[in-house]
Amino acid sequence: MEEVGEWLMMAVWYFGLALTYGSLVVMVILLISEVLAGLQRWRNKLAGERLLESIPDVPYHPLPDDDAAAAAAAEGSPPSCVICIEEYERGERCFVMPGCAHMFHRECMQKWLRQGNPTCPICRATILVAPAAAEERVSTVENMV
Numbered sequence: 001m002e003e004v005g006e007w008l009m010m011a012v013w014y015f016g017l018a019l020t021y022g023s024l025v026v027m028v029i030l031l032i033s034e035v036l037a038g039l040q041r042w043r044n045k046l047a048g049e050r051l052l053e054s055i056p057d058v059p060y061h062p063l064p065d066d067d068a069a070a071a072a073a074a075e076g077s078p079p080s081c082v083i084c085i086e087e088y089e090r091g092e093r094c095f096v097m098p099g100c101a102h103m104f105h106r107e108c109m110q111k112w113l114r115q116g117n118p119t120c121p122i123c124r125a126t127i128l129v130a131p132a133a134a135e136e137r138v139s140t141v142e143n144m145v
Contacts, residue, residue, distance in 0.1 A: 041116055048113030051127055057093040057106045083108035083121055100125045 062079065080087045081104050088094060088103070095109040096102070102122045104112075118127055 044116040044118055045114060047118055048116065051118075052110055052113060055095065055098060057095055060088040060092045060094045060103070061090060062088075079103075081105045081108050083112060097125070097127060099127070 078087050083104055086105070088105075093106050094103050095106045097104075097120050100120050100123050102120050104121070112121055113127075119125060120127065
């Protein structure tokens with residue numbers, strides 16, 4: 001009977017030891033995953049800041065022959081920023097997305113990117129731009145708006 005008691009005590013002790021080590025391993029894994037998630041959030045924020053610095057803003061100038069602007073004006077809704085829902089004012093500095101060419105107020109896009117959103121708010125295209133491409137795009141974009 002005494003041997004069964006010793007064996008039971010050893011089994012409980014080893015089970016407790018295994019449970020303790022298992023819990024420790026799970027906690028370390030959770031800690032590592034949280035650190036990696038924080039690092040990814042920091043990278044997204046840094047990428048957004050770099051993107052804001054790399055893409056120059058352009059002044060808004062509605063074109064008289066712009067079909068989209070004419071259609072929107074006919075419907076009673078002139079072109080507006082989809083983030084803040086405010087109309088664009090002539091000469092206002094705007095941010096034109098590289099790739100998809102969607103336009104937003106510069107301040108609205110700053111808030112959007114600083115929240116860790118590396119995509120266009122309209123089409124969800126990932127925002128990627130090379131510094132040389134940004135400079136080349138300025139003249140093209142200024143002719144569009």
